Amino acid sequence: MAGTTRRRTVGQVSGESIVIEAAWMYYHDGLNQSKIAKLLKVSRATVVNYLQEARERGYIRISLAPEVFTNHQLAQELRDKFGLQAAFVLPTGINTEEESLMRVARGAAEWLPSLLTRGDKLGVAWGRTVYEVAEAIEQTATKDVTVSQLVGSMATPYGFTAEICSAHMAQNLGAKCINLHAPAVLSDPDLAARLRAEPIIHAQLEALSHCNKAIFAAGSCAPDSHIVSSGVASNEDLDWYVNQGATGVLCGRFINAEGHPIVGKLDDRMIGVELDKLQGLDMGLLVSDGADKVIPMISAIAGGYVTHVVTSNETARLMLKAAT
Amino acid sequence: MAGTTRRRTVGQVSGESIVIEAAWMYYHDGLNQSKIAKLLKVSRATVVNYLQEARERGYIRISLAPEVFTNHQLAQELRDKFGLQAAFVLPTGINTEEESLMRVARGAAEWLPSLLTRGDKLGVAWGRTVYEVAEAIEQTATKDVTVSQLVGSMATPYGFTAEICSAHMAQNLGAKCINLHAPAVLSDPDLAARLRAEPIIHAQLEALSHCNKAIFAAGSCAPDSHIVSSGVASNEDLDWYVNQGATGVLCGRFINAEGHPIVGKLDDRMIGVELDKLQGLDMGLLVSDGADKVIPMISAIAGGYVTHVVTSNETARLMLKAAT
DNA sequence: CACACTTTTTGACAATTGTCAGCATATAGT
DNA sequence: ACTATATGCTGACAATTGTCAAAAAGTGTG
Numbered sequence: 001m002a003g004t005t006r007r008r009t010v011g012q013v014s015g016e017s018i019v020i021e022a023a024w025m026y027y028h029d030g031l032n033q034s035k036i037a038k039l040l041k042v043s044r045a046t047v048v049n050y051l052q053e054a055r056e057r058g059y060i061r062i063s064l065a066p067e068v069f070t071n072h073q074l075a076q077e078l079r080d081k082f083g084l085q086a087a088f089v090l091p092t093g094i095n096t097e098e099e100s101l102m103r104v105a106r107g108a109a110e111w112l113p114s115l116l117t118r119g120d121k122l123g124v125a126w127g128r129t130v131y132e133v134a135e136a137i138e139q140t141a142t143k144d145v146t147v148s149q150l151v152g153s154m155a156t157p158y159g160f161t162a163e164i165c166s167a168h169m170a171q172n173l174g175a176k177c178i179n180l181h182a183p184a185v186l187s188d189p190d191l192a193a194r195l196r197a198e199p200i201i202h203a204q205l206e207a208l209s210h211c212n213k214a215i216f217a218a219g220s221c222a223p224d225s226h227i228v229s230s231g232v233a234s235n236e237d238l239d240w241y242v243n244q245g246a247t248g249v250l251c252g253r254f255i256n257a258e259g260h261p262i263v264g265k266l267d268d269r270m271i272g273v274e275l276d277k278l279q280g281l282d283m284g285l286l287v288s289d290g291a292d293k294v295i296p297m298i299s300a301i302a303g304g305y306v307t308h309v310v311t312s313n314e315t316a317r318l319m320l321k322a323a324t
Numbered sequence: 325m326a327g328t329t330r331r332r333t334v335g336q337v338s339g340e341s342i343v344i345e346a347a348w349m350y351y352h353d354g355l356n357q358s359k360i361a362k363l364l365k366v367s368r369a370t371v372v373n374y375l376q377e378a379r380e381r382g383y384i385r386i387s388l389a390p391e392v393f394t395n396h397q398l399a400q401e402l403r404d405k406f407g408l409q410a411a412f413v414l415p416t417g418i419n420t421e422e423e424s425l426m427r428v429a430r431g432a433a434e435w436l437p438s439l440l441t442r443g444d445k446l447g448v449a450w451g452r453t454v455y456e457v458a459e460a461i462e463q464t465a466t467k468d469v470t471v472s473q474l475v476g477s478m479a480t481p482y483g484f485t486a487e488i489c490s491a492h493m494a495q496n497l498g499a500k501c502i503n504l505h506a507p508a509v510l511s512d513p514d515l516a517a518r519l520r521a522e523p524i525i526h527a528q529l530e531a532l533s534h535c536n537k538a539i540f541a542a543g544s545c546a547p548d549s550h551i552v553s554s555g556v557a558s559n560e561d562l563d564w565y566v567n568q569g570a571t572g573v574l575c576g577r578f579i580n581a582e583g584h585p586i587v588g589k590l591d592d593r594m595i596g597v598e599l600d601k602l603q604g605l606d607m608g609l610l611v612s613d614g615a616d617k618v619i620p621m622i623s624a625i626a627g628g629y630v631t632h633v634v635t636s637n638e639t640a641r642l643m644l645k646a647a648t
Numbered sequence: 649c650a651c652a653c654t655t656t657t658t659g660a661c662a663a664t665t666g667t668c669a670g671c672a673t674a675t676a677g678t
Numbered sequence: 679a680c681t682a683t684a685t686g687c688t689g690a691c692a693a694t695t696g697t698c699a700a701a702a703a704g705t706g707t708g
Contacts, residue, residue: 016396016397017396017415017637018415020388020392020393020396020415021415021416023388024388024414024415024427027386027387027388028386028387028388028427028430032663032664032665033664033665034664042686042687043686043687043688044665044687045667045686045687045688045689046685046686046687048665048666048667049685049686051665052666054388058389059388059389059392060386060387060388060389061385061386061387061388061389062351062352062384062385062386063351063352063384063385064344064347064348064351064352064378064383064384064385065382065383065384065385065462065463066465067463067465068344068383069344072340072341072344073340090348091341091342091344091345091348094345094363094364103348103352106352117441117442118441138389139389139391141390141391141394313341356693356694356695357694357695358694366656366657367656367657367658368657368695369656369657369658369659369697370655370656370657372695372696372697373655373656375695376696
């Protein structure tokens with residue numbers, strides 16, 4: 001061999017730098033692999049290896065500028081029609097419901113870090129959507145941010161718990177995490193009251209009641225909804241609440257079309273954030289998608305819990321239509 | 325033709341969405357152009373057009389994760405050695421001085437938006453480095469951020485003025501801008517005092533004295549330095565300050581090795597931020613590079629103006645060596 | 649209906665990237 | 679000195695992307 005190549009020795013500081021160097025030249029300077037190989041005095045295959053390593057280590061961030069989605073015409077219509085601070089609308093023209101949901105979650109994951117500032121206390125609900133957001137967030141180093149779990153534990157149809165959801169959200173955001181070590185609903189109101197009074201649970205409820213920002217999804221009142229499948233409400237419970245005018249579910253609580261909580265038998269057996277604590281926040285981020293979520297989303301917005309919305313163009317269109 | 329293709333009509337909402345859709349599929353879903361073409365029912369050439377349009381409109385954000393540079397070993401050594409909140413070190417192994425500076429400026433441009441939060445008042449110095457940072461920042465929508473020009477006007481060897489520098493910085497950050505409509509240095513101390521007392525200049529000086537964050541570079545005391553070429557100091561002035569122990573220049577003011585301002589004949593003829601206003605800020609971002617900047621950078625840090633540093637690995641190494 | 653303009657498509661080809669097996673070299677451990 | 683492991687290189691080829699001219703199709707106007 002020509003002897004022009006030099007191996008990186010183990011522990012050499014510049015070892016990692018050459019990967020960064022290659023990535024910079026490729027992604028920032030727009031040089032092709034052959035040029036980079038010549039400049040770095042290595043083979044093109046080695047450059048391919050370096051670039052691959054940079055990608056694998058998560059060095060490369062490729063995203064669509066948030067403005068693309070917040071300046072979207074439908075986003076602006078949503079913001080204006082519903083009095084929101086901002087909306088983030090993703091085009092999902094040809095996707096299945098599942099693909100659309102994943103894209104909406106991904107979009108929320110990209111947007112959320114930029115909505116957080118130093119010292120924020122972020123309440124995190126629990127459900128399939130919020131979980132997908134938590135998983136999709138790329139590692140971010142937020143400063144002095146605390147994540148609080150807004151709802152207690154439930155039987156989970158998804159393979160992940162509320163605790164894991166909040167913990168992943170906190171971890172990916174580089175934030176502290178305060179969990180809620182209690183079931184979401186108990187069999188007896190008295191037992192629930194005593195559990196709430198337990199110092200550790202009481203402290204956790206205090207923490208979540210002081211959050212200044214929150215992320216949640218809107219649940220529907222359909223029999224196949226999450227609130228039934230997770231065991232929080234039985235079909236009888238559901239029927240009762242619907243008869244009382246329930247149009248949606250927010251953090252495990254039923255709300256009517258105006259967003260007012262409907263207080264029933266379930267509520268004093270529940271351990272979790274009270275909905276009045278989610279009104280008037282600096283940020284209430286509603287992440288939901290699907291035709292069946294339109295009414296619940298509009299209900300949540302009407303209740304004053306929502307300042308920011310992430311959804312698909314299709315659902316945005318349906319929301320705008322429903323609000324005329 | 326098969327008649328399967330559909331043109332977008334002018335003004336159709338989904339017109340822009342198909343560009344976003346194509347970009348999402350390519351960059352997020354990792355689909356190739358042929359697959360995207362098939363899914364969107366257009367030709368591959370049209371997909372190429374859409375992707376190009378997305379790039380041209382600035383929809384695509386490709387960057388290296390900031391942690392790559394802040395977790396760099398040299399970055400951590402700088403932070404620890406100099407008591408900084410964070411350092412951002414860019415590998416610039418094979419670059420010219422010019423290329424290295426451009427890369428450092430680019431790195432600072434990528435980092436700065438994430439260092440800003442709602443309500444910040446950012447003081448902006450002026451010089452080649454800061455200008456390149458301002459130009460390199462991609463359009464960002466910061467919230468309620470105000471940019472203040474820290475130094476007055478000077479003869480410019482670069483083709484841009486301090487006003488333009490601050491205005492571009494503000495524009496690219498989506499911030500408000502408060503300029504400083506005065507020369508940096510006047511011929512007579514009395515004239516300078518009267519100008520400072522002018523209501524509009526006084527208000528501008530008030531604004532810049534209340535900034536909680538600042539971005540600046542460190543100037544050297546070499547005869548070819550910016551402070552001489554811009555007409556702020558003559559060679560005689562320079563000699564005097566160097567004899568008084570000046571080791572660097574910060575926002576047009578001379579400082580010694582401990583970072584203390586050296587007060588001389590120039591200072592009461594100057595219009596600009598007083599250095600004591602730059603101590604103890606929430607963020608003092610020092611962006612500099614080059615062997616000749618090592619001593620000035622260390623001086624600025626010693627003076628308590630700096631909380632964050634952006635530099636190259638080579639300069640970082642020299643700084644660490646100089647501080648032993 | 650004709651025309652002008654815009655957008656998309658076709659098809660070919662060059663350029664670049666991705667992948668892979670096999671070989672070469674460097675390093676570390678025994 | 680030998681062996682094992684890790685890293686880099688070679689060279690070939692497949693896959694993908696970029697570019698381009700010419701043609702086709704869609705749209706708006708008179």
